[in-house]
Amino acid sequence: MKKESIPLRIYHFYLEGFKEMTLGKTLWTIILIKLFIMFFVLKLFFFPNFLGKFDSKPEKQDYVSNELIYRAITP
Numbered sequence: 001m002k003k004e005s006i007p008l009r010i011y012h013f014y015l016e017g018f019k020e021m022t023l024g025k026t027l028w029t030i031i032l033i034k035l036f037i038m039f040f041v042l043k044l045f046f047f048p049n050f051l052g053k054f055d056s057k058p059e060k061q062d063y064v065s066n067e068l069i070y071r072a073i074t075p
Contacts, residue, residue: 050063051063051064
């Protein structure tokens with residue numbers, strides 16, 4: 001009998017564990033839905049793309065440096 005490699009044994013361990021879950025599948029579904037809401041939906045509303053209006057990299061760099069300098073000067 002040939003012994004499996006460690007990564008393959010770990011993979012089979014988790015595969016069998018997820019197959020046998022009953023309540024865990026529901027909890028993982030809830031977790032994935034919450035992560036989707038946090039990273040995709042909230043990003044659209046609370047993190048606008050300020051640099052999207054600039055075409056080139058130097059324009060973006062100038063904008064960021066000016067904002068940093070302005071915010072450091074103003075109280």
